[in-house]
Amino acid sequence: MSDAELINELQTRGMRLVDPTAGLESRRGGAGPTDHKAVTVGETTVMVPVHTAPAFDSPYVVQAPGSDGLAEVTKSGEPMGKIRFPNRPKFYDHKTADGIEYSKIATLHSRDVLATTVLQTCIRYESRKKTCKFCSIGQSLAAGRTIAHKTPQQLAEVAKAAVELDGVRHMVMTTGTPAGKDRGAAVMVESAAAVKAAVDLPIQGQCEPPEDNIWHERMHKAGVDALGMHLESVTPEVRARIMPGKAQVSLEKYFDSFRAAVQVFGRGQVSTYILAGLGDTREAILETSAELCRIGVYPFVVPFVPVSGTPLESHPAPGSGFMASLLRPLSQMILNAGMSAETVKAGCAKCGACSALSTYEKQRVS
Numbered sequence: 001m002s003d004a005e006l007i008n009e010l011q012t013r014g015m016r017l018v019d020p021t022a023g024l025e026s027r028r029g030g031a032g033p034t035d036h037k038a039v040t041v042g043e044t045t046v047m048v049p050v051h052t053a054p055a056f057d058s059p060y061v062v063q064a065p066g067s068d069g070l071a072e073v074t075k076s077g078e079p080m081g082k083i084r085f086p087n088r089p090k091f092y093d094h095k096t097a098d099g100i101e102y103s104k105i106a107t108l109h110s111r112d113v114l115a116t117t118v119l120q121t122c123i124r125y126e127s128r129k130k131t132c133k134f135c136s137i138g139q140s141l142a143a144g145r146t147i148a149h150k151t152p153q154q155l156a157e158v159a160k161a162a163v164e165l166d167g168v169r170h171m172v173m174t175t176g177t178p179a180g181k182d183r184g185a186a187v188m189v190e191s192a193a194a195v196k197a198a199v200d201l202p203i204q205g206q207c208e209p210p211e212d213n214i215w216h217e218r219m220h221k222a223g224v225d226a227l228g229m230h231l232e233s234v235t236p237e238v239r240a241r242i243m244p245g246k247a248q249v250s251l252e253k254y255f256d257s258f259r260a261a262v263q264v265f266g267r268g269q270v271s272t273y274i275l276a277g278l279g280d281t282r283e284a285i286l287e288t289s290a291e292l293c294r295i296g297v298y299p300f301v302v303p304f305v306p307v308s309g310t311p312l313e314s315h316p317a318p319g320s321g322f323m324a325s326l327l328r329p330l331s332q333m334i335l336n337a338g339m340s341a342e343t344v345k346a347g348c349a350k351c352g353a354c355s356a357l358s359t360y361e362k363q364r365v366s
């Protein structure tokens, strides 16, 4: 099995651990890849589900790591390949000047990405009718694993330490959506400015499309190097069903904001997350991705992972065959548009740990 195939299989089916304490602790709840563990396959580090319903039934079993740090992955007793777990980051052992554990301010994603959810609350999460059904932003807050609002000073302090102690290479700043027309862009501005004043670290900001496109310039000026505005789903019916609140921001608004953002950040430095497996067909995702590529937006397509405690916890994850049939042509489309995970300055598309997409990019066929 090739590395890309093993990554695709593990990400869609999850894995069971013979030694559940192996490696860096897994993330539970929050935004981004929750209920996952970071593992390295060959040279690529990816996030693999471990606490989800499909993972409990996964045929992939990870044996305890040997003295060389490598752990064997088996399927029905047959060896499939070897993986490695990244070490616990050193910055987790510290507290901010105001006494908060650094790990409650930001966490390590994959092996060299610092990730934070600046506002751990969201106008869309507070109502059952409006919440995005895949989201668990309130769970880690309720469990006391994070704090509601990370101040610019706290983010700057933790980012500096994560660079110095653990060599992180870029930072992802996401946020729940606050009330107000900036839709999260204002907290990106103040947070990025503080981090950039403390340390030279490429930053990806993530927010909903701000009402006024002037915010793209403000974010860029403050130190945001790349921007993510996440469609999540591409078909109007799927958007309305899966994320009734967020779907009120129209696809037209997203595309208007994408075009304006590309003018500011450059081709390939604006991206969008698309969750495959929630009802969008392969053709619909590829068609929207073709349009995104045309205007210079990187379509970061990831397999949907059902998170425990969310309304979609029992929703099946997409099959590995479906993902491969999507990611293979998509990776070529992205390269043909002059974009790549490698050339993104910061963020999810660069990290690539939630999808096998960048691994397919490396297998360029033409």
Ligand code: SF4
Pocket (backbone or CB within 6 Å): 032, 033, 047, 109, 110, 113, 115, 172, 347, 348, 349, 351, 352, 353, 354, 355
């Ligand atoms: S792709 Fe994004 S959300 Fe996933 S691990 Fe990397 S930085 Fe985190």
